[in-house]
Amino acid sequence: xxxxxxxxxxxxxxxxxxxxxxxxxxxxxxxxxxxxxxxxxxxxxxxxxxxxxxxxxxxxxxxxxxxxxxxxxxxxxxxxxxxxxxxxxxxxxxxxxxxxxxxxxxxxxxxxxxxxxxxxxxxxxxxxxxxxxxxxxxxxxxxxxxxxxxxxxxxxxxxxxx
Numbered sequence: 001x002x003x004x005x006x007x008x009x010x011x012x013x014x015x016x017x018x019x020x021x022x023x024x025x026x027x028x029x030x031x032x033x034x035x036x037x038x039x040x041x042x043x044x045x046x047x048x049x050x051x052x053x054x055x056x057x058x059x060x061x062x063x064x065x066x067x068x069x070x071x072x073x074x075x076x077x078x079x080x081x082x083x084x085x086x087x088x089x090x091x092x093x094x095x096x097x098x099x100x101x102x103x104x105x106x107x108x109x110x111x112x113x114x115x116x117x118x119x120x121x122x123x124x125x126x127x128x129x130x131x132x133x134x135x136x137x138x139x140x141x142x143x144x145x146x147x148x149x150x151x152x153x154x155x156x157x158x159x160x161x162x
Contacts, residue, residue, distance in 0.1 A: 006044045010037050014071025017056065017078045019086045024061035031056040033071035056089055065089040090129040097125045101132035104139035111150060114143035 014033035021029035033056050040049040054067040054074060067074055067088045077085035104121035108114040118140035125133040 004043050005040055005048065006042075007038060007040045010039075011035070011055075012037075014054065015075040017071070017075045017085075019056075019078050019082050019089070021058045021060060021063065022065070022086060022089055023058060023063035026058075026060045029061075030059045031065075032059065033057075033074060035071050064092065066092045091127045093125065093128045093130040093132045097121075097128065097132045100124055101135040101139070105135055105142070108139040108142040109146060111143070111146050114139065114146065118143045 012035040014035050017031045017033055019029060019031055020027045021031075033054055036053050036055050038049075038051045039047070041047050052070075054069060054071050056065045056067055056071075056074070057063070058065070067090070069077065069088055074085060074088060077088065100117070100121045101124075104114070104117040107117050118136060121136040122133070122140055125136050
C-alpha cells in the first residue's frame with residue numbers, strides 16, 4: 001500500500017527571550033525562538049495531523065529546546081519570572097528515545113528483561129517531558145508489578161504440587 005502523506009513545515013521567527021539555560025547553566029543566556037508548525041495531509045489536501053511547537057536555541061551553548069507555549073507567551077512569562085519560564089523548556093525526544101520506550105513497554109511483562117529495559121528507557125528519556133518518559137514510567141511500574149504476581153503464582157503452583 002502506498003500512502004501519499006504530504007508534510008508541510010513552516011517556521012516563523014519569534015522574539016529573542018532572555019532565560020537561564022538548563023543545559024549550560026548560564027543565568028544570562030539569550031534564546032532565539034521559532035514557532036514551528038507541521039501540517040500533514042493525505043494526498044496533499046485531506047488534513048491528517050497538525051503539530052505546533054516552540055523551538056528555542058540557546059545563544060551560548062547552541063542547545064535546542066522545545067516549549068509548549070507560543071514564543072510570545074514564553075517571552076511574556078520570561079519577563080514576569082525567568083526561572084518559571086525556563087521550566088517550560090525541555091529537550092525534544094529523539095527517535096532512539098521513543099523506540100526504546102516502546103520496546104520497554106513491549107518487554108515489560110518479562111520479569112528481569114522488562115525491568116532492565118524500563119530503567120534504561122527511563123534513564124534515556126529523563127531530560128525530556130514528552131510521552132516517551134511517561135511510557136518509560138509505565139513500563140517500569142508494569143515490569144515491577146510482574147514480580148509479585150509471579151511469586152504468588154509460584155506459591156499457588158507449589159501448593160498444588162504437594
